[in-house]
Amino acid sequence: MPRLPDRLEPLVRAVLAEDRRGDVITAVKLLVIALALDALGLVRINWSGLEAPTWWFVVPAVVGCTALVWRRTRPLVALGVAVLAFAADIALGGSVGLIVILWEALYAVHLHGRPAARRVAVVGVTAVVLAVMIVVGEITGEVRYAVLGGLQAVTLLVMPMWWGANVRQGRELAAAAHERERLERERGSALLRLAEAARHDAVRAERTAVARDLHDVVASHLSAITITSGGALAGPPDADRDRAALRAVRAESLASLQDMQAMIRVLRAETGQSAEASAGVDDLLAAPRVAQLGPVLEQARLAGLDLTVTDPAGVLTGATVLPAAVDHAVYRVVREGLTNVLKHGGARAALRLDAGQRLELEVCDSGPRAGAADHAPAGTGIGLVSMRERVEAVGGSFEAGPAGPDDAAGWRVRALLPLPDPAADDVPTPGVATGRTSA
Secondary structure (H helix, E strand, O other), X not given: OOOHHHHHHHHHHHXXXXXXXXXXXXXXXXXXXXXXXXHXXXXXXXXXXXXXXXHHHHHHHHHHHHHHHHOOOOXXXXXXXXXXXXXXXXXXXXXXXXXXXXXXXXHHHHHXXXXXXXXXXXXXXXXXXXXXXXXXXXXXXXXXXXXXXXXXHHHHHHHHHHHHHHHHHHHHHXXXXXXXXXXXXXXXXXXXXXXXXXXXXXXXXXXXXXXXXXXXXXXXXXXXXXXXXXXXXXXXXXXXXXXXXXXXXXXXXXXXXXXXXXHHHHHHOOOOOOXXXXXXXXXXXXXXXXXXXXXHHHHHHHOOOEEEEEOOOOOOOOOOOOOHHHHHHHHHHHHHHHHHHHHXXXXXXEEEEEEOOEEEEEEEEOOOOOOOOXXXXXXXXXXXXXXXXXXXXXXXXXXXXXXXXXXXXXXEEEEEEEOOOHHHOOOOOOOOOOOOOOO
């Protein structure tokens, strides 16, 4: 069985409704209040000596309340009808109930009316107040009574206008706040869409670079295979030399397949970000390798960085041969790590490369320079995501964070990259052409 509050809910919604139904209910409520106040006989003066029947006093109240049904859509018209009803009621003796109806009409004009309607109401009330002061002054011959009558008229007529203006202003402020909030939400959504579009563009650019790297890698292996097989076919048959050439061709083919698989994993990646947009167009036109890190290290030193390089396995000099995908990943991590040190790090940095079963790469700095934090641009984090994507795409692991308990101890970037097992593949016989040339 429905509870009593549940039964009253439709009535409450109807009473509080912001539509014509709510206006009708408000008009009915005011009519009941006006008739109740009139029944009490609070004010009833027989101005002309006319003995009017009691029900005559109901007519102005009904007319005034009927006009209030359109107080939201036609507030100035409703006010005009209410004024006529009030004048008729005054002629019959006057009552408090019609004053309440007039208040509601004045309130509605300043709450729902347009600026022109509000100005008309203000001019009309001002004229009425002046008229009351003049009439009272003429009747009494006293200025103080004229002023007192004017103050009473202001109290009766201006109070509902002031109340309606305050409520309207509050609603306008609330609507402006909601509109501002909506615009902020739309702006935030637009910024998110722009950021997402920028990330997609960066990912496409990065994958274009990877595709060009893949072309260079495959072309290099195929060139080596072509040179090796061509050299073997150019001379007379020789079993040992031909076997060595086949081993070299097989080694190059296996290396080409491994590099191609690593590059394709990067191209197929559905998540991750690309390198910073400021990396430049050169990333899309070249295949950066570890052999090209020399100018990067020299540029970091010229920028004022005290850089220490530890490379016992000779990765930077080419003594340790890296798979192409790992080669590109090392270049990106070293370059991006040194760029971050120059932007946000200290005056000293250390680069360490250690090749064993896996290649360990580490870039550390000595902490932020004094006063550099105030001028360094805020990082976007895309560079770290790019390094992580490159490393994890080739099957490695990546971590970045403070080198100590806080940022003052410096920042460390560390990557572990897989290296092929030398015993897993045939090693080409020395003396056979296996060099790689760029396409």
